[in-house]
Amino acid sequence: MKTKRRFKRGEIPTASMADIAFLLLIFFLVTTTIDMDKGLGIILPAEGEEIEIKKDNILNCLINSSGNVLLGGNPIKTKDISKEIRRKIAENDKLIISVKAHEKTKYSDYIAVIDQLKMANAKRISIAEID
């Protein structure tokens, strides 16, 4: 008796190809991480690049170790900074905001201030070194 051949003329079965492709697809769907890195961008000045700036164009923003902010000599609440900065930039568009934090200031307080400056569309932000 002759044994029956399953496939004629040496064809490759393609019926399960879709299943295999699906399986691979699901694997890559699961392993793909879509969470993009996001955050506050800033460009540091190059080493040795120190420019003299007129005193009128600098606005000092000091953050103390407990997260209180002193803007141009006056204490201010963190959430009011953007409004104040926006007003000051409208007065003087050459204004550079110099942010200076205390050594023991929490990073989150600093980020809150930078966020406020970004909200006020301040382009000229300077980060003072801690001495």
Place this chain on the structure above:
Amino acid sequence: MKIQRKTKVSSDIPTASMPDIIFMLLIFFMVTTVLREYSGLSVELPRAKRIEKLKSKRHTSHIWISKEGQISIQDKLHSVEDVRHVMYDIRAADPLLTVSLKADKSAKMGLISNIHNELRKADALKLNYSTKTAVE
């Protein structure tokens, strides 16, 4: 006499091109997948509202700073003075580098400021403070 239909309407969905469509999706996901390279330290990121997305994952290097002040770059712990050398090598290999600073929200600014100085010395000037999205 019965009127015969001239055209036969087939009722099944053509599935012949399905593998092609799936393969196309498959190739898309294969190309976009970046397998996790480094895991880093466990940090709780601060929150901010005005955030921007980092453009390319391939041109990003992370610096992890934990609550305790540990610094990790590419799964190795480094001291502050080493950051300069490590980052210089990474910067030399990739001129489009952006440094993503993943610092814990209760990290101290003294350390962050030192990192700033080290990055300036390594000429890695594009910095991004990694944050989470704040709820309004």
